[in-house]
Amino acid sequence: PGCVVPGQSVLAVSRSAQEVTMRGARCCKCTLLVALALVLLFPVLHRSVYRPMVRLPACTSSENSSLTSDSYTVDVLEAKIGRPAWTPDAVTKANETLEALGFVVVRNLLAGEDVAALREYFKEDRNHSKYGSASIIAPNRRHHFKLDPFDERQVARRLEALGLQRPEHVDASECEAPGCSWSASDGFIPQIMPPHSSLVEIASIFVHPQAAAQFLHPDTTYKKGDVRFVSVFIALQNITEEMGPLRLVPRSHRCQTLTEDGESMAMPLPLSAGSAVLMDSRTIHGGGNHTGNLSRGVFYFTWAEPASEGAKHLQTGATYALRKSLWGRTQVPLAAESHEDATSARPPAWTSTDKYLDVRVYDLYATLLRRIALWIPPCRRSSRTKSELLTCADKLIRRWSR
Numbered sequence: 441p442g443c444v445v446p447g448q449s450v451l452a453v454s455r456s457a458q459e460v461t462m463r464g465a466r467c468c469k470c471t472l473l474v475a476l477a478l479v480l481l482f483p484v485l486h487r488s489v490y491r492p493m494v495r496l497p498a499c500t501s502s503e504n505s506s507l508t509s510d511s512y513t514v515d516v517l518e519a520k521i522g523r524p525a526w527t528p529d530a531v532t533k534a535n536e537t538l539e540a541l542g543f544v545v546v547r548n549l550l551a552g553e554d555v556a557a558l559r560e561y562f563k564e565d566r567n568h569s570k571y572g573s574a575s576i577i578a579p580n581r582r583h584h585f586k587l588d589p590f591d592e593r594q595v596a597r598r599l600e601a602l603g604l605q606r607p608e609h610v611d612a613s614e615c616e617a618p619g620c621s622w623s624a625s626d627g628f629i630p631q632i633m634p635p636h637s638s639l640v641e642i643a644s645i646f647v648h649p650q651a652a653a654q655f656l657h658p659d660t661t662y663k664k665g666d667v668r669f670v671s672v673f674i675a676l677q678n679i680t681e682e683m684g685p686l687r688l689v690p691r692s693h694r695c696q697t698l699t700e701d702g703e704s705m706a707m708p709l710p711l712s713a714g715s716a717v718l719m720d721s722r723t724i725h726g727g728g729n730h731t732g733n734l735s736r737g738v739f740y741f742t743w744a745e746p747a748s749e750g751a752k753h754l755q756t757g758a759t760y761a762l763r764k765s766l767w768g769r770t771q772v773p774l775a776a777e778s779h780e781d782a783t784s785a786r787p788p789a790w791t792s793t794d795k796y797l798d799v800r801v802y803d804l805y806a807t808l809l810r811r812i813a814l815w816i817p818p819c820r821r822s823s824r825t826k827s828e829l830l831t832c833a834d835k836l837i838r839r840w841s842r
Contacts, residue, residue, distance in 0.1 A: 517548035542693035542723035574761035603627020641742035654726035669721035684728030
């Protein structure tokens, strides 16, 4: 009693070794099955997540040399009433210019008293820490802060004047009848903006003296299946050449690649207070070098067109300067909290879930794809830029899928 037979110990060790071997074999089988499933499902995942870049020609300056300010400027000031107004001809010209050049300048979009009130409000509450800041290129001496039209009355009143937000005292059902005191159709921007568009950025940028110039860049990339973004920058004071106005390359929303010095192709756009630049987000642009003495401020917003059959995704690359609480609530015209039920029949607005799937998931997948492409000899030898790596990997995966 109490003795241990040596043969039993060897037998126990042998059984344990067999169990470990069997477990290892099962793990190997599971790993192989998972790997095989990933190989088979990878083309399906690629087709559902990845949106290929659109191949565009190189930009040239020859077509832009003949541009004059009258060719890309629309004035919507009605002299009789002293407030912005619009005509059908102005709407047509703005749409055609935005489509052809990637931008259009709209003079007197916001009335003088609205501009002065908004700039004074930003000056008094300049920190805006409770609303959150957004990233910006060349951030030194540049402030980029988000705004809330449902919490900031001064911002809401300006959006109401532009026809983008319904006043609190106006019910949607009341404005279906003639004689309503407010209508989105009174504003110029709603005439250009497709119905059911949503604001994906509502913010302000202040550039202070001695700020360095930004490098030229597009805000978003050109991919198949993405909806169009248009940004509206409204000057809060007269912007002169010394204040480093917005510079952009005309027609670059259709070419995206600079074949020569970008600075020689970029065109500065000085603005008077209340005037605005409407810009396709794919247009190459950048703020200039500020050598003046007065801070340059702009109030801006960006709209995303609604999803359609050929375009169902948000674009990547944008800063999305929009408070988290506003996603899903910024379909134009913006409705006050008490009137949300009246607008519930409208198509859904872009939500934070759309942003996560279309932007974050895509970016993660594109990063993985670039890393894979770096290990593929044909792509590694022929590709130099990130976009070239993505294009090469996409071609190989599409062949694999077939």
